[in-house]
Every structure is written in C-alpha cells, then in structure tokens.
Amino acid sequence: MELKALTTATLLFVGMAVLMALIYLDASHQDLGSMWIGPANIAATYYGPGVSYTTLVSLAHIHMLGLTSVFFIIGFIFVHSSVSPAWKAFWSVLPYVAFLIDVSGWFLTKNNPAFVYVVIGGGGLFVLSLVVMILYSLYEIWLKRPTAA
Numbered sequence: 001m002e003l004k005a006l007t008t009a010t011l012l013f014v015g016m017a018v019l020m021a022l023i024y025l026d027a028s029h030q031d032l033g034s035m036w037i038g039p040a041n042i043a044a045t046y047y048g049p050g051v052s053y054t055t056l057v058s059l060a061h062i063h064m065l066g067l068t069s070v071f072f073i074i075g076f077i078f079v080h081s082s083v084s085p086a087w088k089a090f091w092s093v094l095p096y097v098a099f100l101i102d103v104s105g106w107f108l109t110k111n112n113p114a115f116v117y118v119v120i121g122g123g124g125l126f127v128l129s130l131v132v133m134i135l136y137s138l139y140e141i142w143l144k145r146p147t148a149a
Contacts, residue, residue, distance in 0.1 A: 004141050004142070007077055007137070007141060008138065008141060008142070010073060010077070011074065011077060011134045011137055011138055012138075014070055014073060014074060014130075014134070015130070015131075015134050017070070018070070018127060018130055022127070025037060029041040029042070029045065039116045039117065039120060042109070042116050042119055042120065043109055043113035043116040046106050046109040046110050046113075046116070046119070047109055047110060047111075047112075047113040047116075048110075050110075051110070053107075053110065056106050056107060056110065059106070060103045060106065063099070063103070064099070064103070067095075067099060070130070071092075071095045071096055071099075071130075074095075074130055074133050074134060074137075075091075075092035075093075075095070075133065076092075077133070077137050078091060078092055078133040078136065078137050079092050081136060081137060081140050082140060082144070083136070091129055091132060091133050092133070094125065094126070094129040095126040095129045095130055098122050098123075098125035098126035098129060099122065099123075099126045100122070101118060101121065101122030101125070102118075102119055102121075102122030102123045102125075102126060103122070104118060104122070105117075105118030105119035105120075105121075105122055106119060
C-alpha cells in the first residue's frame with residue numbers, strides 16, 4: 001500500500017507540474033494579442049528577432065536536463081505495467097523523441113514561421129505520451145484486477 005501511495009503521489013505531482021507548464025505557456029503568450037495560445041503566438045516567439053540562437057540553446061539545455069527526470073520517472077513507473085514490452089518501449093521512449101522534435105521546431109521556426117507546426121506536434125506528442133503513461137499507470141495501480149496465476 002505504501003508503494004502504491006508513493007507512486008500515485010509521484011504521478012499526480014508530476015502530472016500537475018506538466019499542467020502548470022501548459023498553463024504558464026498559455027499565460028506567457030497572452031500579451032501577444034489573443035486569449036489562447038495559437039500557432040501565430042508560438043511563431044512570434046521564435047521567428048526572426050523573437051529570441052536569439054543563444055537563448056534557444058540555453059532554453060533547450062535547461063528543458064532537456066529538467067525533462068529527463070520527468071520522462072524517466074514516469075517511464076520507469078510505466079515500464080512496470082502489464083502492457084507488452086513493445087508498447088512499454090514505445091511509450092517510454094516517445095516523450096524523448098517528441099521533445100527532440102519540439103526543440104528542433106524551435107530552431108526551424110527561428111528561420112521560417114511555417115515550422116511552428118513542428119513545435120506544436122512535438123510538444124503535443126510528448127504531453128500525450130506522458131498523459132497516457134500516467135493514466136495507465138494509475139489505472140493499473142488502483143483499478144485493474146490482478147489476474148489469477
């Protein structure tokens with residue numbers, strides 16, 4: 001029971017941290033003219049003089065170091081689930097790949113705002129992968145009935 005409680009608290013806390021990041025992302029772009037963040041807001045952040053390459057490298061470095069622990073913690077819990085090894089590998093590695101796509105989109109959008117959809121796709125995919133792993137892990141911890149051996 002104590003391991004279930006610790007794991008649940010960890011999953012919920014990390015999930016809330018990701019939610020706070022999304023809320024911050026939206027709030028930090030509201031001064032760009034609309035109530036909700038959209039492709040134009042994201043493109044305005046990265047395109048042209050919005051940010052320097054040095055700033056993008058710094059942001060990528062900070063995000064990659066910080067998200068490594070988030071991805072590992074959630075992935076580590078998820079790989080203890082009962083899904084097949086192939087699905088465990090897919091979902092646990094997906095946030096890393098998706099975030100690399102997201103960060104690549106930052107640099108591509110710096111030169112061409114049409115690449116903003118790479119940022120959106122990569123970011124959406126890594127958030128989706130975390131949500132799937134968190135929800136499935138919580139399902140297995142609390143709702144799934146054990147199979148008879």
